Each structure stands twice: as C-alpha cells, then as structure tokens.
C-alpha cells in the first residue's frame with residue numbers, strides 16, 4: 001500500500017512538473033489570432049463563470065431601466081466597448097477575431113448573466129484576456145448604467161434603438177475592420 005501511494009504521488013509530481021515545463025519552455029502558442037482550443041472552451045470559460053458566480057457580491061442594481069439611464073449606458077457602451085463587443089450597426093466588433101479568448105459579441109448573443117455578475121466583471125476586468133477593469137476609468141454609477149444597458153440591449157424601446165443606430169453611425173470613420 002505504501003509503495004503504491006509513493007508511486008502514485010511520484011506520478012502526479014512528474015505530470016505537474018511536465019505541465020510546468022511545457023508552459024515555461026514555450027510550447028504554448030502565444031498568438032491571439034488562432035482558433036480557440038478545447039481547453040479554452042471547456043475549461044477556461046466555465047471556470048470564469050464559476051469564479052464570478054462565487055465572487056460577485058450579491059448586490060442589487062440601484063438603477064431603474066429608465067430611458068435616461070439606458071441612453072447614458074448606451075453612450076458609455078458606444079464610447080468604450082464596441083471595438084471588442086460590437087454594436088447595432090457592426091454586430092461583429094473590430095477586435096472580434098483579434099483577441100484570445102474571443103470577446104463575446106453582445107448584439108448577436110446578449111449577455112444573460114445576472115446584473116451583479118456583469119457589474120463585477122466590468123468593474124474588475126478579466127485577467128489574461130483583453131477585458132479591462134473599467135473601475136479605473138468609469139465611476140460606479142456609470143458601470144451600473146452600462147450594466148443596465150447590457151441587460152436591455154436586445155429589448156430596447158424603438159426610440160432608444162433608433163438613437164443607438166444614430167450614435168453608432170456617427171463613429172463610422174475609424175472603427176471599421178479592413
């Protein structure tokens with residue numbers, strides 16, 4: 001039994017060291033423009049969801065989804081988020097295929113996580129991905145406004161949808177993909 005435990009432990013250590021050297025010696029492809037691998041899809045993404053679920057404080061959105069808050073959130077989104085997450089005119093953002101992991105394209109696939117979790121991700125960012133920690137740039141009120149916008153972006157009242165189209169069209173010049 002002792003011999004078996006020792007052999008088992010030694011096996012585990014060898015596998016762990018092997019993985020460490022595999023990473024350290026440069027066998028992980030650093031390119032951002034390769035297709036997402038199975039490890040990314042099956043381990044990293046569910047792990048992010050589980051980690052945010054565990055950590056995000058159970059707070060309630062202090063804002064109502066009024067036209068004023070939705071319009072403010074839309075402007076914040078349009079200024080800061082579209083290059084990666086896309087907008088009503090360009091559902092596939094400029095960097096949609098240029099980051100690893102890929103940024104989710106919210107117009108095609110609306111963010112359906114609870115608002116406290118979206119708030120947490122927006123405030124703190126996501127390590128080793130392109131998602132910045134927006135609390136360095138936006139105040140809490142602005143982060144709640146953009147969070148509120150995210151939860152309603154696929155069911156906006158028609159006048160706000162029209163307003164979004166107009167604002168998205170205004171920035172056309174520099175932000176299209178080649």
Ligand code: HEC
Nearest residue numbers: 080081084099101102103104118121122126129130131146
């Ligand atoms: C430079 C690119 C970039 C910008 C700009 C950016 N994001 Fe992200 N965002 C990402 C990436 C990449 C992910 C995916 C991270 C992952 O899966 O590990 C992400 C993930 C998210 C998520 C989590 C989605 C999910 O379903 O797990 C939310 C919410 C989010 N971003 C909101 C925003 C908001 C709001 C803004 C603007 C204030 C913004 N992002 C700006 C790159 C960006």
